[in-house]
Amino acid sequence: MATDIAFAIGVLSLLGKRVPISLKIFLTALAIVDDLGAILVIAIFYTSSIDFVMLLSGLAVLGLMFFMNFRGVKRSLLYLIPGITVWYLFLNSGVHATIAGVLAAMAIPTKPRFGKNYFLYKVRYFLEEFRHRDKPGVEVLANPEQMHVLEKVKYVAGSTVSASQKLEHILNPWVMFLIMPIFAFTNAGVELNSFADLHVVGTQQGLGILLGLVIGKPLGIFLFCWLTIKAGLSALPANASWNSLLGVACLGGVGFTMSIFINNLAFAGTEWVDTGKIAVLIASVTSAVFGSLVINFLVNKKPGAGRDNSTAASE
Numbered sequence: 001m002a003t004d005i006a007f008a009i010g011v012l013s014l015l016g017k018r019v020p021i022s023l024k025i026f027l028t029a030l031a032i033v034d035d036l037g038a039i040l041v042i043a044i045f046y047t048s049s050i051d052f053v054m055l056l057s058g059l060a061v062l063g064l065m066f067f068m069n070f071r072g073v074k075r076s077l078l079y080l081i082p083g084i085t086v087w088y089l090f091l092n093s094g095v096h097a098t099i100a101g102v103l104a105a106m107a108i109p110t111k112p113r114f115g116k117n118y119f120l121y122k123v124r125y126f127l128e129e130f131r132h133r134d135k136p137g138v139e140v141l142a143n144p145e146q147m148h149v150l151e152k153v154k155y156v157a158g159s160t161v162s163a164s165q166k167l168e169h170i171l172n173p174w175v176m177f178l179i180m181p182i183f184a185f186t187n188a189g190v191e192l193n194s195f196a197d198l199h200v201v202g203t204q205q206g207l208g209i210l211l212g213l214v215i216g217k218p219l220g221i222f223l224f225c226w227l228t229i230k231a232g233l234s235a236l237p238a239n240a241s242w243n244s245l246l247g248v249a250c251l252g253g254v255g256f257t258m259s260i261f262i263n264n265l266a267f268a269g270t271e272w273v274d275t276g277k278i279a280v281l282i283a284s285v286t287s288a289v290f291g292s293l294v295i296n297f298l299v300n301k302k303p304g305a306g307r308d309n310s311t312a313a314s315e
Contacts, residue, residue: 253287
């Protein structure tokens with residue numbers, strides 16, 4: 001989870017029962033789509049030149065990953081090396097490497113080999129077999145028949161988790177405790193000498209960033225949700241009201257991770273890099289405060305009240 005999304009979810013948690021769990025899920029899903037949109041912007045508008053040999057090679061390896069998925073290859077480690085290869089080839093092709101991570105992730109199987117019901121059935125069967133193979137006074141390690149049963153349990157259990165979930169579980173500690181801190185350190189580093197540095201919000205650049213994140217982004221999120229709900233394409237999250245959805249939309253302006261990343265690419269080598277970072281951080285803090293105030297004052301404190309409000313709003 002990106003640092004800014006963790007921060008926004010933390011703000012929601014501080015508001016307690018005013019915000020149903022469905023809206024926390026909505027905000028997390030929104031953040032994922034938002035980051036994908038930012039990655040597409042980077043890939044399309046911040047690619048200066050393309051090495052087509054590298055790009056086509058990367059697409060070929062990516063095609064191999066999709067073919068493996070289509071043929072039912074489920075072992076997560078078999079996707080790890082091709083995924084790294086795709087990233088390396090995209091990086092050297094001129095297309096920003098962030099798009100390679102998204103495409104490679106799409107090629108990794110999300111469905112496990114065995115379902116939940118099959119797992120329960122097989123585990124019950126293996127338990128009975130394990131008891132049947134027991135020898136009084138003999139430890140499991142000295143009983144090859146019981147060890148064989150345990151190996152079968154391990155295989156079925158491992159095959160009930162998808163390859164993407166396994167890779168996520170393996171990479172999560174590295175991402176949370178190494179990659180994300182390095183990313184935040186290298187992209188968000190900015191020096192504030194005094195309160196005078198905050199004057200950037202009055203410049204054209206700062207004002208554009210502030211209005212875009214604090215007003216434009218929440219307005220776009222809320223109006224798009226309103227249109228899709230009224231068109232019958234989606235529904236309000238469970239137990240949520242329009243007021244609570246508006247508050248969460250305001251928290252959507254907390255987006256400093258990818259915003260600062262794009263800022264660094266857009267203003268690379270100029271004095272506008274640091275001022276842009278300051279404006280993004282101010283806008284993110286403002287969005288967090290504004291969203292908290294909207295939820296605090298416009299959303300009923302009683303759990304379940306959101307269901308009545310949402311029903312009334314839909315009517």
